[in-house]
Structure formats: structure tokens, C-alpha cells
Amino acid sequence: MGDESAISPKDRFLTVYGRKPVLEALDDAALEVDKVILADTVRGPNAAEIERAAKAAGVPVQRASAHRVKVLAGNGKQDQGVLADVVAPRMRSLHAALSDGRPPSRVLLLDGITTPANVGMILRTATAAGLDGVVVPRRGVAALDPMVVKASAGVAFRAPVLRCGSAREAAEMLTEAGYGLYALGASARETVFDVELPQRAAFVLGGETNGVGAEVGELVTEWVSIPMPGEVESLNVSAAAAVLSFELVRRATDAAGRGR
Numbered sequence: 586m587g588d589e590s591a592i593s594p595k596d597r598f599l600t601v602y603g604r605k606p607v608l609e610a611l612d613d614a615a616l617e618v619d620k621v622i623l624a625d626t627v628r629g630p631n632a633a634e635i636e637r638a639a640k641a642a643g644v645p646v647q648r649a650s651a652h653r654v655k656v657l658a659g660n661g662k663q664d665q666g667v668l669a670d671v672v673a674p675r676m677r678s679l680h681a682a683l684s685d686g687r688p689p690s691r692v693l694l695l696d697g698i699t700t701p702a703n704v705g706m707i708l709r710t711a712t713a714a715g716l717d718g719v720v721v722p723r724r725g726v727a728a729l730d731p732m733v734v735k736a737s738a739g740v741a742f743r744a745p746v747l748r749c750g751s752a753r754e755a756a757e758m759l760t761e762a763g764y765g766l767y768a769l770g771a772s773a774r775e776t777v778f779d780v781e782l783p784q785r786a787a788f789v790l791g792g793e794t795n796g797v798g799a800e801v802g803e804l805v806t807e808w809v810s811i812p813m814p815g816e817v818e819s820l821n822v823s824a825a826a827a828v829l830s831f832e833l834v835r836r837a838t839d840a841a842g843r844g845r
Contacts, residue, residue, distance in 0.1 A: 596678045596748045598670035599729050599741060602658040604631060606731045607669045611638040616742060617672040618644045624651040624666030635667055644669075659728055673742055679720055679749040683762045689717030689745075690785050691833055694759070694766075696752035696801050697792030698822055701727045705736025706823035707790065708744040712737075714830035715837075718747040720755045720787070725798075752789070753800040759787045765806040768797045769829065771819050773808035777832050780809050788829055790822050 598619055601610050610618055621639045623632060625648050639646045649657075651666055658664035682689055693711055698704055704727045711719045727733060734741045749755045760766060765782065768789040789805065791797035797805070811820060811828050820828070 596676060596681075597672065599673045599676070599734060600658065600668055600670055601731050601734065602654075602664040602668040603731065604635065604665050604667055606734075607635060607667050608638050610669050610671050611635075611642045611644060617674075618642060619670040619672055620644060621646045621667065621669045622649050622654055622657060623647070624649060624654040626651045627666040631665075659730065671742060673744075673746060675743055676746040676748065679718075679747040679755055679758055682718055682747050683758060688762065688785070689747075691716055692718040692720055692747065692759070692764075692787045693826060693830075694720040694752060694755050694787050694789045694801075695722065695726045696789050696797055697725050697795060698790060699725075699727050700793055701730065701732035702736040703727075703793065703821070703823045704729070705733040705738075705741060707826045708733070708746070709737040709740040710823065710827045710830050712740050712744045714834050716745065716830060716833065718745045720747045720749060720752075720759075722749055722751045722755060724751045726752070752798065753804075756787075756789070756801045756804045760804055766801075766804055768802065768805040768808050769810065769825055770796065770808040771810055773810040775807060775809050776812050777809050777829050778812070780807065782836075790826055790829075793822060 601607060607621060610616055621635060621644055623635060623646055636646055654664055654666055654668060658668045693707065693716060695704065708719055721729065729741065756766060764785045764787045766787050766789065767780065789797050789801055811825055
């Protein structure tokens with residue numbers, strides 16, 4: 586699996602690229618920008634505008650080759666030669682979260698979700714529901730880029746994102762740490778409303794086309810469904826995540842009420 590204790594920059598920052606998103610990040614007092622990287626091909630008024638905004642925000646500007654900026658942005662068409670690393674205060678590696686004295690009790694695991702809009706909406710929903718973590722693997726899931734940030738309406742910056750290499754790796758780590766692994770599947774007889782959950786549980790949300798992959802599926806403790814009396818085959822994955830997230834809120838609220 587590699588050295589999971591090593592902290593990657595991708596476990597600390599969300600990278601935004603393009604002139605307008607970078608300027609917006611620099612102008613937002615609620616965000617902490619670690620650095621701006623400007624391609625050495627960006628000169629004149631555009632460079633001056635970025636440098637001026639960065640100086641006003643107290644953010645260092647580094648110069649790099651245009652190729653390097655494209656590689657870092659992961660998007661060769663839209664980076665416009667500039668990117669910014671924005672600190673995501675609740676983002677950390679899954680390894681760090683599981684090693685914590687108080688590991689998360691309820692997490693979502695994204696497996697093969699490639700549409701940025703879905704990833705962004707899931708991050709927004711999970712954050713609104715107060716979930717402890719959303720595992721977003723670096724491989725097989727849409728990159729945490731400006732499209733994800735936009736779909737989350739900016740919530741992605743403060744979402745409890747947990748990073749790891751792949752969904753399979755995450756499933757193995759969660760299983761080893763004593764989590765029950767529950768996957769959403771339309772044909773499952775047990776429902777999200779009825780299933781009995783252990784103290785720690787992870788819920789796998791599968792990709793838009795193929796659902797939960799076989800590599801993760803073989804580690805699943807139990808499959809659960811969202812009952813749909815109407816004549817609809819399935820929900821969009823972000824809608825399913827919303828149903829699940831707020832069912833967990835309902836359970837927590839009921840438990841708190843009984844504890845009074």
C-alpha cells in the first residue's frame with residue numbers, strides 16, 4: 586500500500602486553477618491560500634493582477650513552467666497558467682483519521698464516482714448532515730477540482746474529506762479498523778432505514794454507471810437499499826447519498842432524545 590503515514594500535499598489542499606477562481610480564492614477572507622503558482626509564460630496585466638492580489642492576501646507566488654502548472658492542475662485546457670493551493674482545514678488522510686484517538690464513527694466511501702457535480706453535491710450534503718468523513722480516493726473518483734468546488738457551493742473547502750489511494754485500499758483499511766462496510770444496492774432486501782449498525786460504519790456509494798466495483802464489493806459486510814415504492818429503477822448517487830446521510834442524522838437525533 587505504500588507509506589500511508591506520509592502526508593501528501595493532496596491531503597492538505599484543494600487546488601483551484603484559472604485566473605478567476607484563483608482571484609476569488611485570494612479575495613475570500615474565509616479561505617487560507619497556501620501559495621499561488623504562476624506559469625512563466627503568463628506575463629503583463631494578467632500576471633500583475635494575480636501578483637497584486639496575492640501580495641494583498643500575503644500569499645507567496647511561485648513561478649513554474651507552463652507544463653508544470655498543467656501537470657499540477659491536472660487540466661491542460663483550463664488552467665490559464667495559474668493555480669492556487671487552498672488549505673482545507675478538515676482534509677486529512679484516511680490513515681490519520683483511523684489513527685486518531687477518536688476515529689470517525691460514520692463515513693461515506695466514494696467508489697468510481699467520476700462526475701464532479703456528484704462528488705461536489707455529496708460533499709455538501711455530508712457536511713450539512715454532520716458526517717465524520719467522506720473518503721475520496723485519488724484514483725477512480727473525480728479529482729477535487731474547481732468543478733467539484735462549484736458543485737458543492739464552496740463547501741468542499743471545509744468538508745471532512747479523507748484521502749487514500751483507491752476505494753479498495755480504503756475498504757481494506759476500514760475493515761481492518763473494525764468498521765462494518767455497507768454498500769448501497771437497489772436489489773438488497775435490507776434497507777437503510779432498518780439495518781442495524783455497529784458503532785463504526787462505512788457506506789459505499791458506487792459509480793454512476795457500474796455501481797460499487799467488484800474489488801470493494803467482495804469486502805462488503807451487507808448490502809442495503811433505499812426503498813422506492815414508485816416506478817423508478819434507481820436514484821442519482823448524490824440523491825442516494827442525501828437520503829442515507831439524513832437517515833443517519835435521524836438515528837443520531839433519536840438516540841440523543843432517548844438519552845435525555
